[in-house]
Amino acid sequence: xxxxxxxxxxxxxxxxxxxxxxxxxxxxxxxxxxxxxxxxxxxxxxxxxxxxxxxxxxxxxxxxxxxxxxxxxxxxxxxxxxxxxxxxxxxxxxxxxxxxxxxxxxxxxxxxxxxxxxxxxxxxxxxxxxxxxxxxxxxxxxxxxxxxxxxxxxxxxxxxxxxxxxxxxxxxxxxxxxxxxxxxxxxxxxxxxxxxxxxxxxxxxxxxxxxxxxxxxxxxxxxxxxxxxxxxxxxxxxxxxxxxxxxxxxxxxxxxxxxxxxxxxxxxxxxxxxxxxxxxxxxxxxxxxxxxxxxxxxxxxxxxxxxxxxxxxxxxxxxxxxxxxxxxxxxxxxxxxxxxxxxxxxxxxxxxxxxxxxxxxxxxxxxxx
Amino acid sequence: xxxxxxxxxxxxxxxxxxxxxxxxxxxxxxxxxxxxxxxxxxxxxxxxxxxxxxxxxxxxxxxxxxxxxxxxxxxxxxxxxxxxxxxxxxxxxxxxxxxxxxxxxxxxxxxxxxxxxxxxxxxxxxxxxxxxxxxxxxxxxxxxxxxxxxxxxxxxxxxxxxxxxxxxxxxxxxxxxxxxxxxxxxxxxxxxxxxxxxxxxxxxxxxxxxxxxxxxxxxxxxxxxxxxxxxxxxxxxxxxxxxxxxxx
Ligand code: HEM
Ligand code: HEM
Ligand code: SF4
Numbered sequence: 354x355x356x357x358x359x360x361x362x363x364x365x366x367x368x369x370x371x372x373x374x375x376x377x378x379x380x381x382x383x384x385x386x387x388x389x390x391x392x393x394x395x396x397x398x399x400x401x402x403x404x405x406x407x408x409x410x411x412x413x414x415x416x417x418x419x420x421x422x423x424x425x426x427x428x429x430x431x432x433x434x435x436x437x438x439x440x441x442x443x444x445x446x447x448x449x450x451x452x453x454x455x456x457x458x459x460x461x462x463x464x465x466x467x468x469x470x471x472x473x474x475x476x477x478x479x480x481x482x483x484x485x486x487x488x489x490x491x492x493x494x495x496x497x498x499x500x501x502x503x504x505x506x507x508x509x510x511x512x513x514x515x516x517x518x519x520x521x522x523x524x525x526x527x528x529x530x531x532x533x534x535x536x537x538x539x540x541x542x543x544x545x546x547x548x549x550x551x552x553x554x555x556x557x558x559x560x561x562x563x564x565x566x567x568x569x570x571x572x573x574x575x576x577x578x579x580x581x582x583x584x585x586x587x588x589x590x591x592x593x594x595x596x597x598x599x600x601x602x603x604x605x606x607x608x609x610x611x612x613x614x615x616x617x618x619x620x621x622x623x624x625x626x627x628x629x630x631x632x633x634x635x636x637x638x639x640x641x642x643x644x645x646x647x648x649x650x651x652x653x654x655x656x657x658x659x660x661x662x663x664x665x666x667x668x669x670x671x672x673x674x675x676x677x678x679x680x681x682x683x684x685x686x687x688x689x690x691x692x693x694x695x696x697x698x699x700x701x702x703x704x705x706x707x708x709x710x711x712x713x714x715x716x717x718x719x720x721x722x
Numbered sequence: 723x724x725x726x727x728x729x730x731x732x733x734x735x736x737x738x739x740x741x742x743x744x745x746x747x748x749x750x751x752x753x754x755x756x757x758x759x760x761x762x763x764x765x766x767x768x769x770x771x772x773x774x775x776x777x778x779x780x781x782x783x784x785x786x787x788x789x790x791x792x793x794x795x796x797x798x799x800x801x802x803x804x805x806x807x808x809x810x811x812x813x814x815x816x817x818x819x820x821x822x823x824x825x826x827x828x829x830x831x832x833x834x835x836x837x838x839x840x841x842x843x844x845x846x847x848x849x850x851x852x853x854x855x856x857x858x859x860x861x862x863x864x865x866x867x868x869x870x871x872x873x874x875x876x877x878x879x880x881x882x883x884x885x886x887x888x889x890x891x892x893x894x895x896x897x898x899x900x901x902x903x904x905x906x907x908x909x910x911x912x913x914x915x916x917x918x919x920x921x922x923x924x925x926x927x928x929x930x931x932x933x934x935x936x937x938x939x940x941x942x943x944x945x946x947x948x949x950x951x952x953x954x955x956x957x958x959x960x961x962x963x964x965x966x967x968x969x970x
Contacts, residue, residue, distance in 0.1 A: 579895045590879055590903075603774035604783030623769065630903035656904065665904045672768070673908050685908060686768075689915030696919035700926035703839075707934065710841065 377429055384563040384638055385575070385585050398569040399429075399438055406568065407470040409462055409508055410444040413501045414494050414528050414537055415476025419519035420446050422555040426562065427642050439471075439565060456497050463511050471568070472512035473561075477521040477528050478502055478543035481536030493535040502543060509546040514574055516549045517541070518561050523550035523582075524660040531664050539660075541581070549574050550581045554657035559638045560586040580660060582632065591628035591654050594636045597621065607651075615651060625670040626653030633658040736955045737947040740850055741817075745808060746946050751801040756866070756917070758794035762787045763914055795873055798866060821856040821863070831857050846964035847935075847954060855931075858924050865917040872910040876903065 378395040382388075387395075412420070424431045424447065435441040441448075442462040443455070450458055462470065478501045479493035491502035509515040517523045522540045529537040541548045551560050564583055567575045575583040592598065600606070601620040608614055608623060620626070631654055635646040648654055656666035665674055676688045765772070765787040774781025809818040820827070830846065830853035837845040838854070846852075851859060878886060878893035900906050932940040942948045950958070954965040 579891070579898050593880060599778035600774075602785035602788075603778040603781035604769055604772055604785075604787075605774040605778060605781065606769060627904065630907060659902055659904070661902060665902060673911055674904065676908075676912065685911050685915075689912060689918075692915050693919045693922060696922040700922060700930075704926070704930060707838075707930070711934075 374429075380559065380643075381563050381566050384559050384634070385567060391570075394570060395566055398566065405438070405440045406513070406565075407462060407466040408439045408441045408444075408473055409459065409470055409512070410441060410473045411475065411505060411508055412445045412496075413474060413476030413478050413505065413522060413540070414535070415519065415521045415526070417446060417475070418555040419475045420444070422558050422640075423518070423561065425641065426558045429562070434562065438562075438569075442470075459508075463508065467511050469513050470511075471565070472508045472515040474505060474509070474515060474517050474522040474540050474548070475519055476501075477525045477537040478505055478540055479528070479535035479537045480543050481534065505540055506544045506546070509540070509544060509548070514549060514568075515540065515546055516551065516561070516564060516574075518551050518556045520552040520554045520556075520657055520662065523548075523552040523580075525663075526554070527663045529663065548581060549577060549583065551586070552582060552658040552660075553633060553635075556658075557586075557635070557638050557640055560634070578632070582658070586634045586638070587632040587658065589632065589634070591631045591633055591635055591648070594634070595620075595628055595648060596636060597648060610651070618651075621648060621651075621653040622672070624653045625668065625672055627656035627659075627662075627666045627669075628654040630666070631656040631659050631662075734952045735949045736952065738849060738950055738955060738958060739946055740942050740948045741946045742808075743946050745805070746943055748801050748805050748808075749943050751797055752805075752866075755794040755798040755801065756921070758790055759798065759869070760914060760918065762791040762794065763911075766791060767911055792877070795870070795877075799870055802863075802866065802870065815850075817850060820851040820853070821860045823857055823860055827853040827856055830854075844966065844968050846966050847950075848964045849948070849950075849958050850963060855924075855927060858920060858927065861920050862917065862924060865913050865920065868913050869910060869917065872906050872913070875900070875906045876910060879903065 375392065375396065378392045378399070379389075381395055382392050385391075410420075423434070426434055429438060435444075435447070443459050445455070448455065448458070478491065480491055480502060481493060482488045482490050483492045489500065491500035494501035496504055517540050520526045521528065521537075524539040525533075525537050525542070528535060529539075539548075539550075540546070541550075549564065551564060553560075560583065563585065564575055567573070567583075567585075575585055577583050578587055580587075592601070595601070597618060597620045600618070601622055605617070605619040606614060606623040607619045607621050610624070622629075626648065628648065633654075635654070636648065639646045639649070653669070655669045656662040659666065667674060671684070673685050675682050676685050678688070681688075766784070769784060769787075772783050774783050806818075833843065833845050834852060834854040837843050875893050875897050878890050879897075881890065883890050897903055897906055900909070928940050928943075939948055950965075957965045
């Protein structure tokens with residue numbers, strides 16, 4: 354189709370004007386790493402209303418941050434996203450129905466779209482058993498008399514695909530932090546159903562939309578890494594595309610928040626930036642429609658899209674986690690220098706001991722002669 | 723007439739070849755690359771003393787530190803590979819057996835350690851690496867191997883995916899098993915200290931042995947020869963690799 358004709362045809366189809374709509378399609382193409390020739394295809398795929406996949410969005414143990422991120426999408430706007438691009442049929446915080454009505458709706462959507470709908474999951478699943486009478490496994494989270502575990506298992510096993518948004522549903526999140534009293538786990542770990550994961554705290558809505566567009570365009574989910582994160586968004590580390598990277602290589606670091614280095618936008622490595630250990634496309638996509646992201650704002654990355662980040666990446670202002678030995682918790686450097694010191698001290702003591710006893714030692718050697 | 727004690731007969735020492743010059747050369751390749759790796763590793767871990775001046779493009783300090791780290795790593799790996807090749811395929815003697823913690827070596831090491839601490843008990847004088855030193859060397863080699871492994875896992879995510887091909891996803895699945903890049907970095911960081919501790923012990927023991935015993939060992943890592951008194955050389959000549967010193 355000629356570009357001009359195409360633009361005519363699609364003019365004003367949406368509440369976005371055509372320019373904005375095409376801008377959105379361009380952005381999605383960029384996030385997915387597709388050539389410009391795909392932009393009209395993306396536009397077509399999105400506009401093919403017939404395909405509108407039904408979506409069931411579950412809230413598990415979470416803070417609703419990912420829904421917050423989702424409803425703040427402006428390209429496309431939340432109305433487009435919920436009504437025209439997808440058909441978000443069940444979403445506890447934005448749907449009108451409540452109580453029994455909501456439960457019925459869930460049943461209905463699952464029945465009618467069996468094997469075809471997308472399950473989007475937000476939040477971890479507590480798998481522990483609450484103490485006290487009547488506690489059953491997973492009972493820390495109960496929705497409509499069912500545990501989060503039961504609910505998620507039913508919704509995910511009848512879905513075309515299960516997509517986890519946000520680190521909690523992907524890997525467990527802060528509620529899985531040691532000692533993890535509720536036994537919170539990521540959805541895949543908790544119920545054993547493979548999921549596509551779009552972690553981040555919150556996830557970047559551009560990545561979930563791009564995943565959906567990939568689904569609309571090709572009828573399949575994007576290629577993922579070993580954790581199940583789409584490669585288009587989690588194929589490179591933050592550090593590999595960081596705007597401050599030149600300062601890292603130059604050896605120019607922020608030493609303290611508010612110092613001259615911070616003013617010069619130097620690298621945040623010494624402030625504990627976890628960019629070198631974190632796979633995410635923040636520096637390219639940025640948050641809130643490309644407004645900003647932590648490192649741009651002057652704070653190191655905390656590695657929120659990595660499994661176990663809540664334990665492994667802490668302390669957030671140190672580069673490496675502490676070493677936990679029975680009875681001691683110290684920085685790796687302290688433990689290391691103690692070790693080397695002990696070796697040197699051992700050598701010194703042995704040296705002194707043999708020096709003092711050298712008479713005894715030499716005599717023995719000479720006696721033999 | 724005063725009687726003078728008879729002069730003790732002069733002891734005769736002989737040079738015995740204990741390692742090839744090439745293996746001496748490899749030792750110093752190890753030594754140099756490990757020193758460079760530790761120095762640059764420290765800088766990478768906490769860039770303290772050097773800062774880039776001027777605009778970012780005018781300085782490349784961390785860049786050079788990392789580059790030197792990787793170049794030294796290449797030498798370490800090459801030295802490692804050659805050393806293993808030597809001991810498995812080229813040497814008539816499988817000297818790798820001197821350093822593996824086999825039951826025989828552990829027993830020998832225990833005897834030696836006892837002797838070094840108390841100066842009592844029977845012990846052996848060895849022609850090649852002694853079992854106690856062997857265990858130290860084995861630890862050094864193991865720690866180097868761990869560093870090479872974890873170093874690669876840290877390196878591959880930022881390596882050229884076209885050149886490294888399938889190694890990149892393979893590395894990722896290994897990183898996954900180890901609990902993410904952060905854990906790999908921590909291992910890489912901590913094992914450096916183990917390596918340093920063992921280098922302290924290794925160097926101390928070499929110098930200590932050299933001062934306490936008649937056999938001059940330390941020169942052997944430069945020249946490939948050790949010096950032994952005649953009676954020991956005679957035992958070696960019969961094909962034994964150690965000489966037993968009995969507790970009198
Ligand atoms: C000042 C530093 C050092 C000195 C004086 C020294 C000395 C020696 C000596 C004398 C030996 C021979 C032991 C024998 O044959 O009984 C030896 C072996 C060895 N050393 Fe060192 N060493 C030093 C540093 C290092 C370092 C930094 C490393 C590596 C991490 C290292 C690794 C080894 C290894 C692997 C062997 C066994 C060599 C082989 O069989 O090829 N050494 N060293
Ligand atoms: C004796 C051996 C080695 C020592 C003592 C050593 C030491 C270190 C140390 C202390 C760090 C900083 C870790 C941190 O605090 O985050 C580091 C980083 C690193 N090392 Fe090594 N290393 C050794 C061998 C290797 C080898 C064989 C490789 C192989 C390629 C390697 C690759 C790396 C990489 C890729 C990094 C991270 C650099 C970055 O992301 O900027 N290292 N090393
Ligand atoms: S700010 Fe963080 S991600 Fe950016 S270059 Fe520095 S260490 Fe890497």
